[in-house]
Amino acid sequence: MSNISKQQVLDAFHFRSACRYYNPNKKISREDMDYILELGRLSPSSVGSEPWKFIVLQNPQIREKIKPFCWGIKHPMDEMSHLVVILAKKNARYDSEFFRISLEKRGLTPEQLVTTIERYKSFQTNDIKVLENERTLFDWCAKQSYIALANMMTGAALIGIDSCPIEGFNYANVERILAEEGIFDSNEYGISCMVTFGYRAKEIKQKYRKPAEEVISWIE
Numbered sequence: 001m002s003n004i005s006k007q008q009v010l011d012a013f014h015f016r017s018a019c020r021y022y023n024p025n026k027k028i029s030r031e032d033m034d035y036i037l038e039l040g041r042l043s044p045s046s047v048g049s050e051p052w053k054f055i056v057l058q059n060p061q062i063r064e065k066i067k068p069f070c071w072g073i074k075h076p077m078d079e080m081s082h083l084v085v086i087l088a089k090k091n092a093r094y095d096s097e098f099f100r101i102s103l104e105k106r107g108l109t110p111e112q113l114v115t116t117i118e119r120y121k122s123f124q125t126n127d128i129k130v131l132e133n134e135r136t137l138f139d140w141c142a143k144q145s146y147i148a149l150a151n152m153m154t155g156a157a158l159i160g161i162d163s164c165p166i167e168g169f170n171y172a173n174v175e176r177i178l179a180e181e182g183i184f185d186s187n188e189y190g191i192s193c194m195v196t197f198g199y200r201a202k203e204i205k206q207k208y209r210k211p212a213e214e215v216i217s218w219i220e
């Protein structure tokens with residue numbers, strides 16, 4: 001499992017920087033995009049809920065439609081190679097069809113199903129308290145999808161592909177446009193975030209980070 005060195009991983013983390021200018025003439029191969037998306041799909045999620053979808057938005061007309069609402073994407077829409085819109089599940093309640101199907105797929109017996117759903121009920125209600133409103137429940141799923149986001153960006157960096165996470169857009173408008181295009185059902189899913197991929201057009205300046213002692217504490 002470990003023919004990759006710590007230094008290689010650290011180098012990838014230093015290489016990964018928010019890429020704002022992509023080389024428009026260099027596109028990511030389908031094979032490499034499939035690899036990146038597979039890293040998203042394989043990501044962990046709370047109670048194995050996988051409450052996400054990954055929309056690879058390559059259609060130039062639809063990209064142009066959302067462009068006026070995407071202030072966080074400063075370059076022309078055709079400059080990046082790939083744009084992935086990450087969706088998160090809405091209404092992922094313990095007693096939803098969504099949970100039942102995902103549990104059944106794992107081969108639980110009917111008795112195990114009942115106990116597990118009871119456990120999730122208590123978890124969502126008393127422990128993590130995500131049932132306060134629709135937003136808290138959606139954000140819980142969105143949190144899971146950010147793990148996939150991070151894994152895709154790191155995995156991309158490991159093979160020399162640049163990326164930039166994108167939250168700089170008007171969610172309501174982009175969601176409306178994509179739903180109108182029939183890309184997803186906005187009763188079932190909402191946009192969690194977006195991420196661009198491609199190859200940097202120029203050097204990105206050295207990243208700034210707070211010193212380790214400011215953000216890491218060891219309690220022994």
Ligand SMILES: Cc1cc2nc3c(=O)[nH]c(=O)nc-3n(C[C@H](O)[C@H](O)[C@H](O)COP(=O)(O)O)c2cc1C
Nearest residue numbers: 016017018020072073164165166167168169193207
């Ligand atoms: C969730 C998230 C959303 C972000 N949204 C945007 C964005 O809309 N546009 C942009 O140019 N950068 C965006 N960034 C990039 C951050 O500004 C950048 O990651 C941060 O300044 C640290 O720099 P580095 O990624 O180069 O290390 C976002 C980053 C994260 C994690």
